[in-house]
Amino acid sequence: MELNIYHLYPDVLNLYGDRGNVLCMQRRLEWRGIQANVVNVPIGEKFTAKDCDLIFIGGGQDFEQAVLLDDLKGAKTAELKAAIEDGVPVLAICGGYQMLGQYYKTWDGQQCDFTGALDLYTVGSEQRMIGNYMFTCEEAGCNIVGFENHSGKTYLGSGVRPLGKILEGYGNNGEDGTEGARYKNVFASYSHGCLLPKNPKLADLLLKTALERKYGEAVLPPLADEFETAAHNYMEARLSRK
Amino acid sequence: MTAVLACKLCRTLIRLLGRGGTDFPGRVALKLCPNLLGELAKNVTTVIVTGTNGKTTTSRMIEQSWQDAGISYFANKSGANLLSGVTAEFAVHSSLTGRCRYSHALIEADEAALKFISKYVDAKVIVFTNVFRDQLDRYGEVTHTLEKLRIGAQNSPNAVLCLNADDSLITSLHDDVPNPVLFYGVNTPIYETRVTEVSDAPYCIRCKSEYEYDFVTYGHLGGYRCPHCGYARPKPDICVCKVVLSDEEHSEVVFRDGETEIPATVNLPGGYNIYNACAAMAAAKAMGLELSKAAQSLSRFACGFGRMEKFEINGTDVRMILIKNPAGCNQVLSFLTQRKEPFVFAACLNDRTQDGRDVSWIWDVSFERLVDMGDTLSEVYLSGTRAEDMALRFLYAGFPKEKLHVQKDYGRLMEQATAHKLPVFVMPTYTAMLALRGTISKTYGYKQFWE
Known part of the structure; x- marks a missing residue:
């Protein structure tokens, strides 16, 4: 068995250590004897989703956003949307999450159009939502811990559901208690930290989804996960004490 | 110049209490006289x-x-x-009339x-x-x-x-x-x-x-x-x-x-x-x-605290190298990977305000390069409040679990890391560096950082 993991824009969407998610998926596959092929799709490179089993998109700096949006519009957006509709699992973090939505409106009213792959939008606020945070995730069957750092407030439309419910911190907008978004096999979240290594159940859920889509059936043998659990439990305990 | 006096008093008091107060006295002084720094730095x-x-x-x-x-x-x-710390520095180096003792x-x-x-x-x-x-x-x-x-x-x-x-x-x-x-x-x-x-x-x-x-x-x-x-x-x-x-x-x-x-x-x-x-x-x-x-x-300057600072502990050379961000940390790794002789490595990751509360950045550092060194890197110790996150980073970098040791107690960390009789390189974040130096000075008689 093997999975082809496509990392979109590793050249500009590479802030906050989010590439650790790719490394995490790669290792957790390798430890189980499954081959992982990571394909980088930087600016200027054509994106063909035909052989793609899993897509990762991270967050980036505002400075390069214009360059990126220029590259993303047109063919790449169409390919990405088709892949999502086709059920390709996607993990999108922070800026990458926002970009899957319809638009970003700055606090002074300027609108920047995004891919529109997901029924959600983001509005900039002057308050920055920063800190360690925690949310429940029924599908993963556990609490998820991470670090959020965003000024955009994301609001979900009726076509998507949240990834989880906030226990500590802000989440999507600091108002409705939701965090992240789920649509088909898209998992989107504000969580850096980075997300997957210390939330191994969520990591395995993503991998299992991708393997099942490709091979019909997939059993992921359990891993020891002592280091993963220790890092998870440390932050879970710290945030529970608050 | 009441503000100058207040600033000096605060700092003396804090040092008498045995703590390195570098910021608080300046904040007191600025409250009393907002343009204090301008006055003191004028000439x-x-x-x-x-x-x-x-x-x-x-x-x-x-x-x-x-x-x-x-x-x-x-x-x-x-x-x-x-601003507050710099103000305090000017104040303590000035006379009570606000004249700086140095040109x-x-x-x-x-x-x-x-x-x-x-x-x-x-x-x-x-x-x-x-x-x-x-x-x-x-x-x-x-x-x-x-x-x-x-x-x-x-x-x-x-x-x-x-x-x-x-x-x-x-x-x-x-x-x-x-x-x-x-x-x-x-x-x-x-x-x-x-x-x-x-x-x-x-x-x-x-x-x-x-x-x-x-x-x-x-x-x-x-x-x-x-x-x-x-x-x-x-x-x-x-x-x-x-x-x-x-x-x-x-x-x-x-x-x-x-x-x-x-x-x-x-x-x-x-x-x-x-x-x-x-x-x-x-x-x-x-x-x-x-x-x-x-x-x-350049051949004889004294390095700053934790900047490649050298200690001898239990007959072993210990070098402390402050880390703050991916670029700096990658630079330290470029230095370490040149080594041919075996050594022990310790990373101390804290997440207080001065360290950066978000530890995500460790995933942007190429720790994989240390794995490529094989047995030249003998043991790895992970410490600090976020030791578990650092251990996880090293695990995913490709280190075997047996080589990774989490030790959150700084005293025991120094004992264990130096016990291998190999040179030790310690990479702490800022507040971990201060705490670690505190432990080292208390246990092994080195100078406190504000001396």
């Missing part, structure tokens, strides 16, 4: 060093050159580099604090080291940091700006100010082998086209040029034209000032310290010091 010739990485080491190098030139000065050595001040300024400090201090020289991603929860992205530095430069009409020619972000500070500028840079690659790192500034600061590079020294530093608008690395006024040797103890380099070549030994290892040395030489040039003499000072 003092001040040189400021700022930027993301290398502030402290560059300052120590400049300090040595001042000592050797017989300049009467004080420096903010204890890491108090915010010169050497001030290390936090990159976000420069714009405040420069409102009160009319600097003669400002040295800008570099801008890298650092503590994103505090500073935001690199262009935000750059804007803060730009305001600092604009507040300082009388300062000569020493700019790192190899940093496309820093060089752009020249665009908006009429100040005299002195560019410094390294004309040659500094590492024999260099791994590709994430560039913090791949696109032109003026027109957002992708840069082309003639050579890269590290990170986004090097010989950049924009093929679209022509923005490019300026020719440095003073440069390192040759790296003769760079080993575990020091570097031998040749500086060039116009037509004159000046050989020098930098008594700290690591390619990034070659940059710091070059920045110090630029400061010397801006001050009109004799450059051959300033070059000699």
Whole structure:
């Protein structure tokens, strides 16, 4: 068995250590004897989703956003949307999450159009939502811990559901208690930290989804996960004490 | 000057209590007299060093050159580099009537604090080291940091700006100010082998086209040029034209000032310290010091706390190297991976405000390079409040579990790490460094940091 993991824009969407998610998926596959092929799709490179089993998109700096949006519009957006509709699992973090939505409106009213792959939008606020945070995730069957750092407030439309419910911190907008978004096999979240290594159940859920889509059936043998659990439990305990 | 008195009293009290109070006394003084710093710094010739990485080491190098030139000065050595801390430093070095006891001040300024400090201090020289991603929860992205530095430069009409020619972000500070500028840079690659790192500034600061590079020294530093608008690395006024040797103890380099070549030994290892040395030489040039003499000072300066600082513990050499961000940490790894002799490694990760509350950045550091060293890296210890996250990072880098040891107690950490009778390299974040130094001074009799 093997999975082809496509990392979109590793050249500009590479802030906050989010590439650790790719490394995490790669290792957790390798430890189980499954081959992982990571394909980088930087600016200027054509994106063909035909052989793609899993897509990762991270967050980036505002400075390069214009360059990126220029590259993303047109063919790449169409390919990405088709892949999502086709059920390709996607993990999108922070800026990458926002970009899957319809638009970003700055606090002074300027609108920047995004891919529109997901029924959600983001509005900039002057308050920055920063800190360690925690949310429940029924599908993963556990609490998820991470670090959020965003000024955009994301609001979900009726076509998507949240990834989880906030226990500590802000989440999507600091108002409705939701965090992240789920649509088909898209998992989107504000969580850096980075997300997957210390939330191994969520990591395995993503991998299992991708393997099942490709091979019909997939059993992921359990891993020891002592280091993963220790890092998870440390932050879970710290945030529970608050 | 009640404020000066209050400031001095506070600091004495805090030190009597046995704590290194570097910030609080200044805050008290500023409450009593908001323009205190302006008054105190009025007649003092001040040189400021700022930027993301290398502030402290560059300052120590400049300090040595001042000592050797017989300049009467004080420096903010204890890491108090915010407005309040700098105010406190000026206050304690002044008489009760507010007259400074020294003609010169050497001030290390936090990159976000420069714009405040420069409102009160009319600097003669400002040295800008570099801008890298650092503590994103505090500073935001690199262009935000750059804007803060730009305001600092604009507040300082009388300062000569020493700019790192190899940093496309820093060089752009020249665009908006009429100040005299002195560019410094390294004309040659500094590492024999260099791994590709994430560039913090791949696109032109003026027109957002992708840069082309003639050579890269590290990170986004090097010989950049924009093929679209022509923005490019300026020719440095003073440069390192040759790296003769760079080993575990020091570097031998040749500086060039116009037509004159000046050989020098930098008594700290690591390619990034070659940059710091070059920045110090630029400061010397801006001050009109004799450059051959300033070059000699580089061979005997005392390094700052935790900057490659050396201890002997249980008969074992321990080197402490402060880490703050991916760029700096990757530089330390470039230094470590040159080693051929076995060693023990310890990383101490804290997540307090001064360390950066977000520890995500450790996933941007190429720790995989340490795995490639095989058994030369004998054991790895992980410590600090976020030790578990660091252990996880090392596990996913590819280390076998048996090599990874989590030890959150600093006393036991030093005992265990030195028990292998191999040299130990400790990489702590800022508050972990202070705590670790505290443990070391208490247990093994080394000096406290504010002494």
